[in-house]
Each structure stands twice: as C-alpha cells, then as structure tokens.
Amino acid sequence: MDAFTTHTGTAVPLRRSNVDTDQIIPAVWLKQVSRTGFERGLFAAWREDPAFVLNDATYDGASILVSGPDFGTGSSREHAVWALQQYGFRVVIAARFGDIFRNNSTKMGLLPVVLPGDKVEALQDAIEAAPDLQVTVDLGARQVRWAGESVGFEIDDYTRWRLMEGLDDIGLTLRHAEDVAAYENGRQPWLPTTV
Amino acid sequence: MGRTLAEKVWEQHVVRRAEGEPDLLYIDLHLIHEVTSPQAFDGLRLAGRTVRRPDLTIATEDHNVPTVRGPIADPVSKAQVETLRKNAAEFGLRLHPMGDAGQGVVHIIGPQFGLTQPGMTIVCGDSHTSTHGAFGGIAFGIGTSEVEHVLATQTLPAYRPKTMAIEVAGELPAGVTAKDLILAIIAKIGTGGGQGYIVEYRGEAVRKLSMEGRMTVCNMSIEAGARAGMIAPDETTFAYLKGRPHAPSGEAWDQAVAYWETLRTDDDAVFDKVVEIDAASLAPYVTWGTNPGQGLPLTETVPDPDSFADPTAKSSAQRALEYMGLTAGTPLREIEVDTVFMGSCTNGRIEDLRAAAEILRGRQVRTRTLVVPGSMLVKLQAEQEGLHEVFKAAGAEWREAGCSMCLGMNPDTLQPGERSASTSNRNFEGRQGKGGRTHLVSPQVAAATAVTGRLTAPADL
Numbered sequence: 001m002d003a004f005t006t007h008t009g010t011a012v013p014l015r016r017s018n019v020d021t022d023q024i025i026p027a028v029w030l031k032q033v034s035r036t037g038f039e040r041g042l043f044a045a046w047r048e049d050p051a052f053v054l055n056d057a058t059y060d061g062a063s064i065l066v067s068g069p070d071f072g073t074g075s076s077r078e079h080a081v082w083a084l085q086q087y088g089f090r091v092v093i094a095a096r097f098g099d100i101f102r103n104n105s106t107k108m109g110l111l112p113v114v115l116p117g118d119k120v121e122a123l124q125d126a127i128e129a130a131p132d133l134q135v136t137v138d139l140g141a142r143q144v145r146w147a148g149e150s151v152g153f154e155i156d157d158y159t160r161w162r163l164m165e166g167l168d169d170i171g172l173t174l175r176h177a178e179d180v181a182a183y184e185n186g187r188q189p190w191l192p193t194t195v
Numbered sequence: 196m197g198r199t200l201a202e203k204v205w206e207q208h209v210v211r212r213a214e215g216e217p218d219l220l221y222i223d224l225h226l227i228h229e230v231t232s233p234q235a236f237d238g239l240r241l242a243g244r245t246v247r248r249p250d251l252t253i254a255t256e257d258h259n260v261p262t263v264r265g266p267i268a269d270p271v272s273k274a275q276v277e278t279l280r281k282n283a284a285e286f287g288l289r290l291h292p293m294g295d296a297g298q299g300v301v302h303i304i305g306p307q308f309g310l311t312q313p314g315m316t317i318v319c320g321d322s323h324t325s326t327h328g329a330f331g332g333i334a335f336g337i338g339t340s341e342v343e344h345v346l347a348t349q350t351l352p353a354y355r356p357k358t359m360a361i362e363v364a365g366e367l368p369a370g371v372t373a374k375d376l377i378l379a380i381i382a383k384i385g386t387g388g389g390q391g392y393i394v395e396y397r398g399e400a401v402r403k404l405s406m407e408g409r410m411t412v413c414n415m416s417i418e419a420g421a422r423a424g425m426i427a428p429d430e431t432t433f434a435y436l437k438g439r440p441h442a443p444s445g446e447a448w449d450q451a452v453a454y455w456e457t458l459r460t461d462d463d464a465v466f467d468k469v470v471e472i473d474a475a476s477l478a479p480y481v482t483w484g485t486n487p488g489q490g491l492p493l494t495e496t497v498p499d500p501d502s503f504a505d506p507t508a509k510s511s512a513q514r515a516l517e518y519m520g521l522t523a524g525t526p527l528r529e530i531e532v533d534t535v536f537m538g539s540c541t542n543g544r545i546e547d548l549r550a551a552a553e554i555l556r557g558r559q560v561r562t563r564t565l566v567v568p569g570s571m572l573v574k575l576q577a578e579q580e581g582l583h584e585v586f587k588a589a590g591a592e593w594r595e596a597g598c599s600m601c602l603g604m605n606p607d608t609l610q611p612g613e614r615s616a617s618t619s620n621r622n623f624e625g626r627q628g629k630g631g632r633t634h635l636v637s638p639q640v641a642a643a644t645a646v647t648g649r650l651t652a653p654a655d656l
Contacts, residue, residue: 017511026629
C-alpha cells in the first residue's frame with residue numbers, strides 16, 4: 001500500500017446519495033481474477049449518460065471525489081476501491097460511508113473522509129463555481145482545505161498511522177503470531193472444523 | 196453492568212487488545228467463493244504466505260454458476276471458477292464445486308452443514324455474511340484485502356461496533372413474513388440507519404421466527420447499513436442444529452448447549468441505540484425504488500417525491516421513479532412484472548420454497564418464473580417433498596442451485612427495462628442485469644405475483 005500523508009488536487013462533485021458499490025463497479029466486472037483494469041468499469045452504467053459528471057471534461061484529472069451521503073453501501077466488493085484508485089482518485093469525501101467500503105478503502109490507501117453534510121455541499125458548490133479549485137486533504141492535520149476554508153475530520157489514530165506509513169495489515173498481525181497460537185490453544189473444544 | 200450478546204461474543208474472540216489499536220479478533224469460520232478470493236490468494240503467493248487454518252475454511256462456487264445443467268459458457272466466468280479450484284487445491288481447502296451435492300450459495304451451505312453455530316465469529320468476502328448471525332454469532336462481510344488477512348492469520352483487526360437493539364413487540368399478523376419484517380425495518384431506519392452498529396433483533400415476533408426466517412432477517416442487516424445482525428440462540432436454534440454433520444454430538448453437545456444458553460443479552464445491559472417496531476402493524480411489503488429502504492406496504496401507492504421533507508430523500512426518490520419507470524400515485528398492486536425470481540441467500544431455503552409452492556399449487560403462472568434452490572441439498576429436499584412438481588405444473592422453471600438472478604454475474608439476468616418481483620436482497624440500479632427494474636418481495640408475494648402478473652399478496656388471490 002502507498003503511504004498517504006497529504007494530497008492536493010482538483011475534485012469532482014457527485015451529487016447523488018446511496019451510491020452503492022453495484023453502481024461504482026457493476027457485477028459483470030467482478031469476473032476478473034486480476035487486480036488491474038477496473039478503471040474501465042468505474043460507474044460503467046452511469047458513464048453511458050453523456051450528462052454524467054465524470055463525462056464532463058471540466059473535471060478531467062480530478063483526484064478527489066465529493067459525493068452525497070451513504071457512499072459505498074451494499075456489496076463488499078473491494079473492486080469498487082480498486083476501480084476508484086485505478087481511475088485516479090486518492091480521496092472520497094462524503095457525509096457517510098458504507099462500513100465495508102470504508103474498511104476496504106483504508107486497506108488499500110484510498111482515503112475516505114467523513115465531513116458534515118453541509119460542508120460536503122459547500123465544497124460541491126465551490127467546485128462547481130471553480131472546477132480548477134485546489135483541494136488539500138491533510139491526513140496529518142486531519143483537515144480538508146480549499147479557498148480559505150478549513151474543515152476538520154475524524155479518523156482513529158491507528159488507521160491514520162497505518163495509512164501515513166503505508167503499512168500492510170497482515171505484516172502487522174503476523175508480529176503477534178504467538179498471541180494467536182495461545183488463543184487457539186484455549187478455543188472451545190466443540191467448535192467445528194471443515195474437515 | 197450486564198453485557199449485550201454482541202459484547203459477549205466479541206470478548207470471547209479477542210486475541211490481543213492494546214491501547215490505541217483495534218482489537219485483534221479470532222475468526223472461527225471463513226467462507227470463500229470464487230468472486231472475492233482470487234486476488235487474495237495471489238497476495239498470499241506473492242508474499243510467500245500460507246493459509247493458517249485450512250480446517251476453518253470452506254469454499255463453494257455460487258455467483259457465476261449457471262442454473263441450468265451443463266458447463267459454464269462464459270469464458271471469463273469459467274476462468275474465475277477454475278481459479279478457485281486451483282487455489283483450493285494448492286492451499287488444501289475443502290471446496291464444493293458445481294455438480295457436487297454440497298454446492299450452493301455460500302450462506303446457505305454453512306448453516307445446512309451445521310458449521311454455523313451460536314457464539315462463533317464468521318466472515319466471508321460477501322456482505323450477506325450477516326445471515327449467519329441468526330444463530331447468535333457475529334458474522335460480517337469483508338473485502339478481498341481482509342480475505343487475504345484471514346487466510347494468512349485467521350484473525351482480523353477491528354474496532355467493536357456500537358450495539359443496537361431492534362425490539363419487535365407482539366406477533367406478526369397472518370400472511371406477514373420475516374422478509375416483510377426486515378423490509379419494514381429497513382424502510383423505517385434507512386439504508387444508513389444501522390451504520391456502525393451490530394444489530395440484535397429481539398422481541399416476541401423474532402423469537403417466534405423459524406431459523407429460516409431468522410436468517411432472512413439477519414441476511415438483510417447490511418441493507419440497513421449494519422455491520423452485522425444477530426439473534427440470541429434458543430431452543431429453535433438448538434433443534435435446527437442437532438444432528439447436522441458438523442454440529443457437536445454426545446457429551447460435546449451438552450457442553451456446547453450449556454455455553455450457548457449463556458449467549459443472551461443480560462437484563463441490565465445497555466444498548467447504544469434502541470428501535471421499537473410494532474409487529475401487529477406490519478403488512479406484506481414491497482420496494483418501489485432503487486435501494487432497499489424505499490419500501491412500502493403492498494396496499495400503498497407509489498410515493499410522490501415531493502412528500503419527502505429531506506431534500507436528499509426527495510432527489511433520491513425522483514431518480515428512483517425515473518429509473519423504475521413509475522408514476523407517483525400508482526397503486527403498487529397495479530404494477531405489472533415480466534419476471535418472478537425465487538431464490539438467493541435471503542429466500543432460497545426449504546421453508547421459502549414450501550411457502551411459494553403452497554400458493555402455486557393448482558395455479559398457473561403468467562410470467563417467466565425462476566425457482567432457484569439455494570443449495571443442491573435444498574433442491575434434493577424439495578424434490579423429495581415433490582415441490583418441484585408443483586412448480587413445474589404451475590409453469591415455473593425449476594433450476595439448479597446458485598446465486599442466479601440475485602446479481603448479474605451469471606446467465607440469469609433481466610433485459611433492459613424488464614421488471615421483476617424478486618425474493619433477493621437488492622433493488623439497486625442494474626443489480627439483476629443492466630437496465631433491469633427490481634421489486635423486492637417475500638416468497639409468498641413472489642408466488643402470488645407470478646399468478647396474476649402484477650404485484651400481489653396471497654390474500655388477494
């Protein structure tokens with residue numbers, strides 16, 4: 001995973017709520033067994049509409065997606081995160097995220113930022129007024145900044161540290177292999193095995 | 196202070212706890228399917244890691260499989276299924292492939308083998324893992340990075356979610372099912388209402404549900420945004436488990452039951468949030484929109500977007516009506532459907548098929564009707580009971596087990612603009628095929644709808 005410290009870029013406003021992961025990447029794209037090429041499937045159905053915001057050349061090159069509430073609900077597909085990253089997004093800002101999507105994002109280094117709904121809308125308004133607006137997402141300071149505005153966001157210390165260091169969760173857990181082995185010795189004897 | 200059921204199960208599984216870090220949680224059972232696992236196995240290979248506990252892992256093929264006999268025609272689907280077979284062989288995992296008597300939808304096979312038991316932690320790269328919470332464990336969906344983590348370590352780092360009680364007082368009226376109950380709950384609390392919580396379903400109406408009904412309710416917890424849903428184990432749970440292949444037996448059974456009986460929320464425990472539902476007020480439900488929270492009793496009309504005070508809900512409703520091709524004010528019972536789908540991890544169990552067959556017995560369907568058992572064992576049981584003959588005589592298609600039309604990854608899909616009544620769990624845009632329009636219903640409403648060709652409750656027949 002690439003480390004995430006601070007990121008500055010342009011942003012794109014997605015004025016929709018309940019952006020479920022079936023919309024972010026439709027199921028037909030999940031048949032791939034590799035981890036690459038998912039950018040072509042990002043919002044595949046919505047992108048067929050010429051009026052869809054990602055088809056607006058004004059926002060080409062944007063790396064921050066600013067969405068309505070309940071982004072990433074539904075299916076657990078991590079392909080949604082891969083598709084957003086491979087398309088070029090580093091950050092998604094919304095008032096609320098689906099739990100599994102949010103978890104998946106932090107495993108991959110895509111930063112999900114929760115801002116209050118009115119701040120999300122203010123940012124969307126600002127982007128629409130000036131599509132070249134530079135937005136800074138500062139994980140160290142836990143702040144989103146644009147055009148003189150500065151809004152704080154919450155993220156737990158551990159996830160923040162892991163993202164800023166770009167650390168692999170599995171490597172961290174394997175440091176505690178002895179604890180896992182000790183736990184296994186005490187498991188209830190009737191618990192099932194699949195063999 | 197007492198503890199909730201969720202807290203008890205969580206604490207039992209903490210491997211390591213340190214200040215300022217998530218708990219390291221032990222995972223008792225890891226379910227695998229072909230869609231969300233290939234990149235996880237690649238990750239293991241790249242890092243030179245192995246599967247820590249193949250004996251706590253089980254795999255099946257479900258999302259891509261066709262539900263008519265024969266090989267997979269789509270080369271991409273076929274490659275994904277073959278990748279799972281190679282990975283299972285390489286890492287020594289039990290796999291139930293297509294054609295095997297144990298094959299089926301991943302959330303149907305765990306309980307049917309008795310692998311899903313009270314007090315366990317269960318994960319799967321699939322959001323409907325919440326189904327298994329019906330037995331009183333903590334079960335939740337994970338992404339592919341976490342699948343790799345569990346394969347490598349049999350643990351997951353996680354913060355304990357908050358706890359929510361959904362108290363369903365009173366009895367469900369006749370003709371109102373577990374599916375109607377959960378659709379009503381989601382309509383009440385919204386698709387984000389459970390976000391950050393483990394929900395415990397409680398109260399008289401929940402206690403009276405069968406295990407199949409409890410699984411239907413817990414299955415759709417994710418549609419309310421909850422991390423997991425659970426129901427305290429009781430005699431219904433124990434009776435379902437007893438004698439299943441992986442359930443404890445003899446002395447171990449008695450030991451297990453003694454422990455399982457402690458798995459209930461203490462009287463003085465406090466939930467972070469409590470939601471109350473009056474069971475007697477419920478009726479058969481149907482969704483009209485494009486998220487599972489957009490549901491109403493079948494006797495209602497398509498809502499007017501202007502009736503929503505919240506601007507986000509209003510614009511969401513406007514967009515949904517446009518996608519669904521519906522007009523505000525239309526009675527829901529006048530909506531005509533092209534296809535009826537009965538199956539999925541939500542409603543593909545034997546009890547669901549019995550209920551649907553009961554309604555179709557001696558009647559004819561007017562629409563394309565797919566009946567897809569959730570597993571090969573469900574199919575076998577249904578055939579032993581003669582249900583397949585009832586479905587076939589009514590003009591419905593009796594299929595092989597799989598996820599089928601719950602999601603557009605296999606040949607069972609809607610065409611653009613087609614409308615379905617579906618016993619599955621998601622009415623998202625394009626979920627059942629690009630441009631398809633989905634109304635979520637119970638198996639009973641699905642069967643009655645197949646008979647009339649429009650959304651219908653059995654009582655209306």
